[in-house]
Amino acid sequence: MLRQLITGAAIAGTLSLWLGSAVAHPVTAEPSEGVKASFDIIETEIVTKGDKAIFSTRVRGEAGAEKPAATGKFEGSGVYAYVWPTSLNSGDIGFDRDQGIVALAVTFHPDFDDAAYKGKNRDVWHPHWVVLNEDKACAGGLKVTDIPDGAKPKLPATWPGVPLLIDSPDYPTVLKGDRVDVAIPLSLLGGITSASYDGVTAGLKVNGNLHAPLLCVDNVFKVASGNLSLPGKVMPEK
Structure with a gap:
């Protein structure tokens, strides 16, 4: 699905072309009975409040109610x-610049831990920064960007030690009722006050052969805008 929504050219740099139309706030979507209620986005937004940026998504059902089955x-x-x-640059979150699409993801995966400093996080919903790029080998058309063998990219302090452009910061994350909320200090997030954004719910899968692409977007449940056009604009909370 995402392969039809976003092109390799956009990933390479044309995200900036969308900024002129980034005026909607928040991004809202009609309910869809074809999507599981806990992933059926009806509103997503990023606002600034005091010294924090608040990432929020509201769904038709109970946020976090659905979890992937453990495989062992x-x-x-x-x-x-x-x-x-988001329209953030990968340099804004501690990686080298211009590496792909920067996204915040609140995830649950019962079969492995990927917390910073070898911590445990497989049994809780938790946040990650990820850098996404197109890969036709992935069912959803996108992957979390692989780090090739021997490469020495710039990495944030809370990189979890896996060969991916992924970060595992310890941001306060709450799933309650129909909402998912993440609070991030503005001091850690350069560029957010002028950023654009969208909302997505998705399933990802680890490659069964453990080679690149290691972590694919496997199934897109819903895109808030319908076309991944990043129509949301970060604004102060009203």
């Missing part, structure tokens, strides 16, 4: 995610 092994295992694709 890392390879081939599943991940569920509430995602905010």
Whole structure:
């Protein structure tokens, strides 16, 4: 699905072309009975409040009610995610610049831990920064960007030690009722006050052969805008 919604050219740099139309706030969507209620986005937004940026998504059902089934092994295992694709640059979150689409993802995956400093997080919903790029080998058309063998990219302090452009910061994250909320200090997030965004719910899958692409977007449940056009504009909370 995402392969039809976003092109490799957009990933390479044309996200900036969408900024002129980034005027909607928040991004709202009509309910869809064809989507599981806990992933059926009806509103997503990013606002600034005091010294924090608040990422929020509201769904038709209970946020976090659906979780991927445990498989007992890392390879081939599943991940569920509430995602905010943004116009941020990968340099804004501690990686090298211009590496792909920057997204915040609140995830659950029962078969492995990917917390910073070898911590445990497989049994809770938790946030990640991810950098996404197109890969036709993935059912959903996108992957979390692989780090090639021998490469030495710039990495944030809370990178979890896996060969992916993924970060595992410890941001306050709450799933309650129909909402998912993440609070991020503005001091850690350069560029957010002028950013654009969208909302996505998705399933990801670890490659069963443990080679690149290692972590694919496997199934897109819903895109808030319908076309991944990043129509939301970060604004102060009203």
